[in-house]
Amino acid sequence: MVLKAKHIVEEINGQRCTIVEKGVDKKRINFLKDLLSINKFEVVVEELAKTEETAEQLYSIGVTDLVFNPVIAVYELALKNNLGVAVTPAYWNQESTESIKEYWLMAK
DSSP, rough: OOOOOOOOEEEEETTEEOOOOEEEEEHHHHHHHHHHHHHHHHEEEEEOOOSSSSSSSOEEEEEHHHHOOOOHHEEEEEEEBBTTTOOOOOHHHHSSSSSSSSSOEEEE
């Protein structure tokens, strides 16, 4: 769930994509898919092979826009939620349902 600064481009289901997150659960995939779709990105999801350690299915999610970088988009407040409010790091990481633009004031 942590924003990673490295920009990764890989193939998902035969399509070149910017990887948004890897190894995340279905709940996280649904959140990101909705958020990215609201912002007019074409989202691609891939199931990862299950490991013996976890019985839970994990996924990778990407967007077909190869220049998209989630870190830049979040910190520039370029993404909007379904209410049209800018997405902050706390909102992106699902730590808060509110988008407080002064993200550095968020207390844990």
